[in-house]
Amino acid sequence: MEKNMLEIRHLSASFFTQKGEVKAVNDVCIEVPKGKIVGIVGESGCGKSMTVRACMGLLKYPGRVVGGEAWLDGKEILSLPEKEKCAIRGDEIAMVFQDPMTSLNPVVRVGKQVTEALRLHRNMPAAEARREAVAMFEAVGIPEAKKRLSSYPHQLSGGLRQRVMIAMAMICHPKVLIADEPTTALDVTVEAQILRLMKKLCSDGTSVLIISHNLGVIAQLCDYVYVMYAGRIVEQADTFTLFEEPLHPYTRGLLSSVSSLRRGGDKLDTIPGVVPNLLHLPAGCSFSLRCERCEEKCRECLPDLMDVGDGHKVRCHFAGRGEKA
Amino acid sequence: MSDHVLLEAVNLSKEFPLSRGKRVHAVSDVSLKVYEGETLGIVGESGCGKSTLGRLLIRLLSPTGGRLWFRGEEVTSFSDQAFSKYRRQLQLIFQDPYASLDPRMTARDIIAEPLNAYHVCPTKKATTERVLELMEAVGVPGEFLYRYPHQFSGGQRQRIGIARAIAIDPALIVCDEPVSALDVSVQNQILNLLRDLQKERGMAYLFISHDLSVVRHISDRVAVMFLGTICEIGPAKDIFEAPQHPYTRFLLDAIPQPDPRRRDEEVPLLKGEIPSPVNLPEGCLFHTRCPYATEKCRRERPVLRSEAGREVACHYRVGATLPQKNSAPEHV
Numbered sequence: 001m002e003k004n005m006l007e008i009r010h011l012s013a014s015f016f017t018q019k020g021e022v023k024a025v026n027d028v029c030i031e032v033p034k035g036k037i038v039g040i041v042g043e044s045g046c047g048k049s050m051t052v053r054a055c056m057g058l059l060k061y062p063g064r065v066v067g068g069e070a071w072l073d074g075k076e077i078l079s080l081p082e083k084e085k086c087a088i089r090g091d092e093i094a095m096v097f098q099d100p101m102t103s104l105n106p107v108v109r110v111g112k113q114v115t116e117a118l119r120l121h122r123n124m125p126a127a128e129a130r131r132e133a134v135a136m137f138e139a140v141g142i143p144e145a146k147k148r149l150s151s152y153p154h155q156l157s158g159g160l161r162q163r164v165m166i167a168m169a170m171i172c173h174p175k176v177l178i179a180d181e182p183t184t185a186l187d188v189t190v191e192a193q194i195l196r197l198m199k200k201l202c203s204d205g206t207s208v209l210i211i212s213h214n215l216g217v218i219a220q221l222c223d224y225v226y227v228m229y230a231g232r233i234v235e236q237a238d239t240f241t242l243f244e245e246p247l248h249p250y251t252r253g254l255l256s257s258v259s260s261l262r263r264g265g266d267k268l269d270t271i272p273g274v275v276p277n278l279l280h281l282p283a284g285c286s287f288s289l290r291c292e293r294c295e296e297k298c299r300e301c302l303p304d305l306m307d308v309g310d311g312h313k314v315r316c317h318f319a320g321r322g323e324k325a
Numbered sequence: 326m327s328d329h330v331l332l333e334a335v336n337l338s339k340e341f342p343l344s345r346g347k348r349v350h351a352v353s354d355v356s357l358k359v360y361e362g363e364t365l366g367i368v369g370e371s372g373c374g375k376s377t378l379g380r381l382l383i384r385l386l387s388p389t390g391g392r393l394w395f396r397g398e399e400v401t402s403f404s405d406q407a408f409s410k411y412r413r414q415l416q417l418i419f420q421d422p423y424a425s426l427d428p429r430m431t432a433r434d435i436i437a438e439p440l441n442a443y444h445v446c447p448t449k450k451a452t453t454e455r456v457l458e459l460m461e462a463v464g465v466p467g468e469f470l471y472r473y474p475h476q477f478s479g480g481q482r483q484r485i486g487i488a489r490a491i492a493i494d495p496a497l498i499v500c501d502e503p504v505s506a507l508d509v510s511v512q513n514q515i516l517n518l519l520r521d522l523q524k525e526r527g528m529a530y531l532f533i534s535h536d537l538s539v540v541r542h543i544s545d546r547v548a549v550m551f552l553g554t555i556c557e558i559g560p561a562k563d564i565f566e567a568p569q570h571p572y573t574r575f576l577l578d579a580i581p582q583p584d585p586r587r588r589d590e591e592v593p594l595l596k597g598e599i600p601s602p603v604n605l606p607e608g609c610l611f612h613t614r615c616p617y618a619t620e621k622c623r624r625e626r627p628v629l630r631s632e633a634g635r636e637v638a639c640h641y642r643v644g645a646t647l648p649q650k651n652s653a654p655e656h657v
Contacts, residue, residue: 043508157598187370187535189595192579196594213508216581220588239585257509258583261516261538268517268542271510274478 002033004071005207006055006093006176011068013054022278024050024063026231029305030209032176037198037208039222039239041215041254045275047231048211052178054078056095057085073175091121094169098181100161104153111149114168121172136167140197159190163197170201177201179210183217195221215258219243224311227251230276230286233305237312247314249291285317293318330397331496331529332359332382337391339377343603350602351377353553354391356629359497364523364530366544366561368537368576370599374553375533379499382531383415384408413443416490420502422482426474432485433470436460439492459488462525463518480511484518491522499531504539516543537580541565549573552602552610559635569635569642572611609640617643 013025025047032038040048053059055070055078070078072093077085089095094117097103105113114136115129124132130149137145140163153161162182169177179198183191199221202208212218218225218239225242227235227250235248246252253271260269273290282288288298297317305315337355340348352374359365359382367375380386382393384400392401395411416439419425426435436456439445446452457467463484465477474482483503490498500519504512520543523530534540540547541561548558549570557570568574578592595614600606609627612618621640629636 043510159598187599188537189370189575189579190598191581192592192594195581214581215509215583219583219585220581243583243585253510255583257513258538261513261542262583266520268513270513270517274480274511275508 002035004031005034005073006030006032006209007071008051008055009069009071011051011054011070012066013050013059013063014066016062016064017279020279023231023281024278025054028068028228028231028233030226030233032207032209033224034207035202035205036223037202037210037221039218039225040209040211040228041213041218041225042228043213043254043275045278046228048213048228049180050231051228052095052180052209052211056089056093056178057082058095087121090117090169090174091172092174093176093178094172094174096162096165096169096177096179096182099185100158100165101153101185103165104161106153109150109152110156110164111151114149114164114171117168117172132171133167136171137163140167140170141193142167158186159193162186162190162194166194166197166201170206173206175207177206177208179208181211181213184212184214191217215243215254227254230281231278232286232315233313234287234315235313236305238310241310241312245312247308247312247319248287248316249293250287253290285315329361330358331361331395333357333394334382335392335394337378337381337388337393339374339381339386340389347603350553350605352381352388353605355553355555356391357548357555357558359529359531361496362523362527362529363545364532364543366540366547367531367533367550368535368540368547369550370535370576372599372602373550374602375535375550376501377553378550379417379501379531379533383417383497383499385417413439413493414496416493416495416498418483418486418490418498418500418503421506422479422486423474425486426482428474431471431473432456432460432465432477435474435485436488436492439489443493445493455492456488459492460485462491462522463488464514478511479507480514483507483515487515487518487522491526491528494526495528497529497531499533501533502535503532505534505536512539519543537565537577549576552599552605554610554638555629555636556611556638557636558629559637563635569637570611570639571615571617571643574643609638611639615643617641 008028008030011025011028015022015024028051042048054065059065065078069076077088111133114133118124118129118132133149134145137148142148142160142163183194186194195217198208210221222239224238226233229250235251246255256269271290276282276286276289284299284301285303288294303315303317305313306319307313308319335356337352339352340350342348355378367378369375381388392399400408433453433456436459437452440452440455446455460467465481465484504515507515532540532543544561546559547561547564548555551572557564557573564573568577575595597614600613606613608624609622612622627638627640629638
């Protein structure tokens, strides 16, 4: 078993709003082994982004971590004072965001933005940092790297901007790279280029935690997958097991939604109903309102995340019975 | 679906002026027909002119070139007032169901607006009854009649947008990315609804989307757009199973497959990105990204040529000769 570079343990985070506590992340445990790509998949509002933002210490008011730990290469980082968190962020752990236009500074040349981390964390002289940046730009496939350093973000296309974001995150060679929907804002031909780039980075030894709602991206990229629903992990397994033997009814619903769309035919498979309001979660299983197999037990008590073998875990009362989709 | 042409465009173009005499060539020389009761899908990457084309076809924008017929009558130079008799035949469903519903109107008023505009129902009571029928047709419970948009979920909001569009029985609905803002599980509910409504009411859809699997599922015919032009148009099945334009091929191959067993297939990737629609390249618009481009492609712009029910704008129909990723997984 490879060592875990990032280990999130029983993390809970909430938004404290006027209407009450919104439990956006609820008792989430995630492990990212060294050199692997781990994916979190789920629909909007399921808490995927909240989870990684919480562990980066990037939650904004009224959001707050209410419990849990995050271990980065054997060091607990959630309890660190802000100053020490700053020293880690961008150095040992880095993040790529969904929309490169809103996360790059529009009035600063990208070269300065990319070298900032080196200057800050490594105290590197400007000339040397520039050389590093050029090398990194070339590694992520930015043509005319030297010239591009003096471009402003608006002068670059969407695909190039996302490459700049990835270069910026990778420049200090972080132990863990977190990518929050890195290709969602991109067109499909550019998305394919970025996915190939991320695969290459990972083969160089970086551990990656990637968030996506796109099952295609997850299937192509990840070694291990966590499925989130209404703030909780409902299923986790290695990618092949998850796509071939999904056990949680929500995972099955998601997969059959996608596959029936590709298969064609008259009626598409759907999951009935909508995602529950996080302010008023049902007492038992949070999927019970939309689940076809829901029974009395499901409405009353929350199932545990049960291990059904080989690291495949499912949060469903019926998972142990071994029925397959 | 019938053989009657509902809408026909010939060499339709739209340019938007920029400063210093520059122009954005949003749509260039597009010719197509929409038949009564069919679904014509339009796919392409962002900025390829899909939405502009959709708006041109229902005259929300006036073209800078080309001609447009509606049920056999040329409407290109009609004034807005003269066109208004056709206006009720044409409706629109938008991408963002939140931005396209007035936040200060109730569901009842939103759906009743087209009914009132065309004086469909004689009394207020009759209007409300009609709204209730429409809400039932799109699967929104009648007790939500007086709710506001923010009280609905994304899927329900899109249903209300659909109810508004079908309220006056249009002949064509332009669906501009109607499911892109929705989650997968909800997206399929809306696609099923659109298909059921078409079966019941027989209107045509112009279905604009960047998501190829969605377009494949819902469309009878598909047009693939690149840089404001159509590069390939034909029956959905043919386009997806045997694409002939190289761009269509690359587009299809680039979709990440939700099947981990297919991850090691090394597919050829398109280099670079879409050229700017301000300075269009000489010759074939696709030649800057096309690995098969020849001297002829750099010089001469190919036009849509019809062959076996399919129109393709490529000198060589390269796509047809490439190895098939989907049908021949053993190729290395």
